[in-house]
Amino acid sequence: MRPYRRLPRPDRVSLRWKIAALAAATACLVAAAVGVLVHLWTASDIRSKAEMRAFNGVYAAMETYRRTGTLVDGAELDPAELPRVLDHPADGVRHTAYDGHVDNNVGPSFWAAQRVGGPGSPVLAVQVGMNSELHDLRRLDMSMAVASLVSLAAAVPLAAYGAGLLGRRLRRVSETAGRISAGDLDARTGPTKGGDEVADIAATVDLMADSLGRRLRTERQFTADVAHELRTPVGGLLAATDLLPPGETEDLVRGRVRDLRGLVEDLLEISRLDAGAEHPVRAHVPLGAVVREAVARTGFDAPVTVTEPPGTAASATEETAETVETDPRRLERIVGNLVVNAHRHGATPVEVTVEGRTVVVRDHGPGFPADLLREGPRRFHTGAAERGSGHGLGLTIALGQARVLGAELRLDNAPDGGAVATLLLPPS
Numbered sequence: 001m002r003p004y005r006r007l008p009r010p011d012r013v014s015l016r017w018k019i020a021a022l023a024a025a026t027a028c029l030v031a032a033a034v035g036v037l038v039h040l041w042t043a044s045d046i047r048s049k050a051e052m053r054a055f056n057g058v059y060a061a062m063e064t065y066r067r068t069g070t071l072v073d074g075a076e077l078d079p080a081e082l083p084r085v086l087d088h089p090a091d092g093v094r095h096t097a098y099d100g101h102v103d104n105n106v107g108p109s110f111w112a113a114q115r116v117g118g119p120g121s122p123v124l125a126v127q128v129g130m131n132s133e134l135h136d137l138r139r140l141d142m143s144m145a146v147a148s149l150v151s152l153a154a155a156v157p158l159a160a161y162g163a164g165l166l167g168r169r170l171r172r173v174s175e176t177a178g179r180i181s182a183g184d185l186d187a188r189t190g191p192t193k194g195g196d197e198v199a200d201i202a203a204t205v206d207l208m209a210d211s212l213g214r215r216l217r218t219e220r221q222f223t224a225d226v227a228h229e230l231r232t233p234v235g236g237l238l239a240a241t242d243l244l245p246p247g248e249t250e251d252l253v254r255g256r257v258r259d260l261r262g263l264v265e266d267l268l269e270i271s272r273l274d275a276g277a278e279h280p281v282r283a284h285v286p287l288g289a290v291v292r293e294a295v296a297r298t299g300f301d302a303p304v305t306v307t308e309p310p311g312t313a314a315s316a317t318e319e320t321a322e323t324v325e326t327d328p329r330r331l332e333r334i335v336g337n338l339v340v341n342a343h344r345h346g347a348t349p350v351e352v353t354v355e356g357r358t359v360v361v362r363d364h365g366p367g368f369p370a371d372l373l374r375e376g377p378r379r380f381h382t383g384a385a386e387r388g389s390g391h392g393l394g395l396t397i398a399l400g401q402a403r404v405l406g407a408e409l410r411l412d413n414a415p416d417g418g419a420v421a422t423l424l425l426p427p428s
Contacts, residue, residue, distance in 0.1 A: 023159030031148030054112035057126035086113040107131030280327035294332035367413035
């Protein structure tokens with residue numbers, strides 16, 4: 001199982017702040033739309049009322065002037081400021097006009113005018129100013145702006161808080177999916193609050209993990225059963241080869257039966273690793289000596305270089321490398337598999353370096369294929385054709401045994417070519 005690590009995303013913006021920004025933008029748009037509508041409606045109402053007051057004012061002033069010959073307050077005859085459209089009305093009907101001049105004390109206003117008699121008679125006019133109403137409109141606009149800012153200040157934290165709750169639920173589902181993709185099929189999101197889409201996603205992820213777990217357990221059980229069933233007949237075949245007469249045929253059959261027995265033993269070992277039945281038997285051993293012994297048992301030529309880690313005093317001999325607490329049998333198994341894999345699928349020279357608690361096995365072949373580096377070793381899959389043929393179980397077993405030891409096995413390619421396998425043993 002590969003450790004799950006959240007990939008860094010420096011350009012990623014949290015869902016909380018996206019929702020908060022969306023809420024802020026929505027609040028601003030709503031406030032702006034409401035403010036503009038209120039302003040336009042109020043301004044239109046002010047102008048309509050001012051026009052009506054001017055119109056009614058001329059009517060009342062005209063009645064008074066015709067009865068008494070006097071002018072009421074606010075009424076004038078032929079005023080100089082009268083708009084030109086009302087200066088010479090052709091009939092005796094009342095007319096109104098808007099005056100947008102603001103260079104007087106009245107400000108924007110409405111005029112209403114009517115001739116007092118026939119053609120050539122004076123024009124009686126009444127002016128109704130809107131300065132105070134427009135001042136009230138500006139105060140209303142300011143109040144709307146302040147109310148919008150207050151609403152925005154209250155909406156953004158609430159949206160951020162609600163988005164944070166949603167983001168934590170989604171993050172929990174994401175982490176569970178990441179752990180499942182890393183190989184932890186026991187990971188579950190569990191029940192989540194709220195019967196919404198996030199709860200549906202969490203339930204779907206858990207159902208997916210259950211299905212994958214059942215299929216993987218069935219596959220592992222099948223592999224273990226097949227390996228156990230094959231072990232006895234393969235042993236019988238190996239014993240039967242002793243009855244063959246010496247010769248080329250006997251050597252060929254014996255070699256194939258040994259290969260088959262090795263495959264069965266590898267499958268049994270993988271089934272035990274999958275079942276978690278493997279437990280290390282730890283002992284204090286010299287790491288350099290164990291590695292040399294493991295390389296020697298492979299029968300391949302791979303020079304071992306033992307060096308001291310940086311910052312430590314040099315030893316008298318290479319054999320005085322650091323003593324580690326580990327399971328020597330499993331350590332030999334890991335190193336042996338890495339060396340055999342390097343010779344079978346890489347190219348010579350194969351070099352083994354021991355430095356501190358680190359063991360590095362490097363070949364000079366085509367290197368590990370990209371899919372192996374990306375997804376990790378897979379059973380019965382050797383990657384690219386130039387890596388050679390095989391069952392693809394060596395690296396799988398090495399990775400499983402490394403997990404049993406609590407070590408980390410890293411697979412990489414050297415910049416100048418060749419596969420590099422690095423085993424990092426944990427501290428004692």
